[in-house]
Amino acid sequence: MQFYTGQAFSLEAITAKAHEVGAIAGFDLAHAAGNMPVQLHDWNVDFACWCTYKYLNSGPGSVGGVFVHEKHLKAELPRFAGWWGHDKSTRFQMGPEFSPMPTAEGWQVSNAAVFNMAIHRVSLEQFGRAGMQRLRAKALQLTGYAEALINGINKKHNVNLEIITPSDPEQRGCQLSIFAHGMGKDLFDKLTAQGISLDWREPNVIRMAPVPMYNSFEDVWRFGEAFESQMNG
Numbered sequence: 001m002q003f004y005t006g007q008a009f010s011l012e013a014i015t016a017k018a019h020e021v022g023a024i025a026g027f028d029l030a031h032a033a034g035n036m037p038v039q040l041h042d043w044n045v046d047f048a049c050w051c052t053y054k055y056l057n058s059g060p061g062s063v064g065g066v067f068v069h070e071k072h073l074k075a076e077l078p079r080f081a082g083w084w085g086h087d088k089s090t091r092f093q094m095g096p097e098f099s100p101m102p103t104a105e106g107w108q109v110s111n112a113a114v115f116n117m118a119i120h121r122v123s124l125e126q127f128g129r130a131g132m133q134r135l136r137a138k139a140l141q142l143t144g145y146a147e148a149l150i151n152g153i154n155k156k157h158n159v160n161l162e163i164i165t166p167s168d169p170e171q172r173g174c175q176l177s178i179f180a181h182g183m184g185k186d187l188f189d190k191l192t193a194q195g196i197s198l199d200w201r202e203p204n205v206i207r208m209a210p211v212p213m214y215n216s217f218e219d220v221w222r223f224g225e226a227f228e229s230q231m232n233g
């Protein structure tokens with residue numbers, strides 16, 4: 001996922017291309033985790049990492065996540081060897097050799113903060129209950145609805161709120177990035193003052209992302225109403 005435009009790329013195709021030229025394919029999934037369903041193993045991705053405070057709702061400063069393809073687990077890759085990555089069954093023997101756990105856990109260098117892990121666990125349980133496929137199905141509708149509202153405002157008020165996120169739903173997640181020609185920061189500030197949680201990116205982009213875990217269609221409708229109220233004056 002591209003953080004500015006919200007464009008989703010095919011990790012599978014990029015991975016295949018990388019492998020074709022002998023490269024390793026690793027991805028920053030900060031904007032994909034909890035947003036788009038991914039099949040990292042099946043797509044043969046070598047590794048990936050992500051923060052958990054965006055779509056995964058675990059709070060700033062929370063733990064990160066990492067994926068390492070199982071084909072690399074036995075390889076003698078150079079790595080930071082931390083005791084928390086040491087095989088649990090022999091960790092406390094304190095031997096001179098590092099014997100990593102045979103999973104991505106083998107890359108852990110130290111303890112994770114317990115309170116952060118507790119929050120993250122609850123969050124992941126909610127994702128497990130809701131299911132990524134169902135969340136994605138609702139996200140397609142929520143974001144499609146927001147897109148339709150913006151396009152409607154453009155027509156009705158003859159303005160140019162240019163959505164720079166691809167219109168093909170397969171090439172985007174929850175986010176829409178709106179290039180607000182001639183309106184910009186002032187519009188963003190007024191919408192924020194109305195209680196709409198958005199994000200501003202220079203030079204002129206408003207990022208919005210209805211998320212299926214807790215946003216409703218009414219929320220998106222209210223977003224559209226707030227946006228439109230700024231066109232009237």
Ligand SMILES: Cc1ncc(COP(=O)(O)O)c(C=O)c1O
Pocket residue numbers: 003028030031050051064
């Ligand atoms: C593309 C991208 N990668 C990574 C991160 C997260 O970085 P960190 O885990 O250092 O907070 C962000 C957060 O804004 C991001 O937008």
